[in-house]
Amino acid sequence: MATSACQGLLLMALVAAVLSTASGTLQYDFYSYSCPKAEEAIRNATVKIISEDRTMGAALVRLFFHDCFVKGCDASILLDQSNSNPQPEKLAIPLRGYDAVNTIKAAVEAVCPNVVSCADILAYAARDSAMVTGGFTFAMPGGRRDGLGSDLSDIPANIPSPSMNVQDLATRFGAKGLSTLDLVALSGAHSFGQTHCSFVTPRLYPTLDKAMDRAFGDALQKVCPRRGGGGTVLDNNRVTDPNALSNQYYKNVIARQVMFTSDQTLMSDAGTAKMVQDNADDPVGWMARFAGAMVKMGGIEVLTGDQGEIRSFCGARNNAS
Structure with missing residues (x-):
């Protein structure tokens, strides 16, 4: 037990150093005032989802990766096909976890509606997936906003291929x-x-x-x-x-x-x-x-402040057809 505790302290110390180099537009404990129970709600929902289906841990981490590498970490990977997004990213690659994200979003909305972005939910859920499946955790900054578009044509030039050298x-x-x-x-x-x-x-x-x-x-x-x-x-x-x-x-x-x-x-x-x-x-x-690389990845081309929006439902833009 003592060895495990020491390893945990070492990990958190190393990751804390990385946080200082993460995107300056994101903040640790971002929802401490606007939604103090946000991260707890996300963690509890994520733990429950993975306890019921152990394969979902990897699925949530993969969604986060795909989201950040295409258009930045803006939850564009979550948008469904619509008139405003006729060819969204999710049509290009058969990923799992969309229903899980919707479940997590509903849990957060029950605590504080229209406050927590889907982009931050993806980041926190990926972090918590590491906790459940890997036995370690780390701080993840928040403050991402949700993007307004998604286009599968953006994928080939951004997502690494399994055949690459x-x-x-x-x-x-x-x-x-x-x-x-x-x-x-x-x-x-x-x-x-x-x-x-x-x-x-x-x-x-x-x-x-x-x-x-x-x-x-x-x-x-x-x-x-x-x-x-x-x-x-x-x-x-x-x-x-x-x-x-x-x-x-x-x-x-x-x-x-x-x-x-x-x-x-x-x-x-x-x-x-x-x-x-x-x-x-x-x-x-x-x-x-x-952990450090996950935090860095979570800062790719983020939308913050008044950019984008906070979606009420992760699969659709607010007030969009």
Whole structure:
């Protein structure tokens, strides 16, 4: 117990240092006066959702990532198709968690209506997902406002592809103000969550990717046939608990037992390979780096002040058709 407490204190100290470099437009404890129970309501709803379906932790973290990388952290990923948003982002990629976010939003609205943005709900829910599934927590600043538009055509130039090499990944992250250290730390989210065979089969056929462990690849070929199995759902982590956020991902990368080219490519560069090894060896250090990168990501191109709006429902703009 004493060791665990010390690790928690170390993590929070390291993350506190990162907070001072986060977007100056966001504030820690942002809702302390306008809605003092906001973060508690979000945390309680998130904990309940994940307790009922353990796969939802990864889904909420992934929604946050996709939101921030396209148009900034403005909840654009949540907007439904409408006359004002005929081709929203959510039509492009089959993500999970939209109903969960609506449930969290309803819990917050019951405490203080029209105060907490959907963009902040995504940020806090992702933070709390790490707490539930990874056993660590960190401070997340708030003050984001919700955007007024969503366009799936913005996705290709912004979201990293699972087929990218390390140089392209670094460029894509760098365009968002994130370092290679952040890239490697955030990749640890592939320690949990799910994917479809269609994203993996390019490494399996016509021949097995030489960078993949042979036994691991043979097992994947059995569940992902060359034809007709693209929609089969796989756990990202097929080695240990697939619903736990941990540094197991880095051990899997070293063992060449990961799904995507974008995972294994981290070992192709001396700098990122060293980071992978460091994160594999030091779980508490990885937690701090992951937390810091999540906070930095949460500051990408945010709307604040009078920009955007506070949506009453996360799937639709206020007063929009």
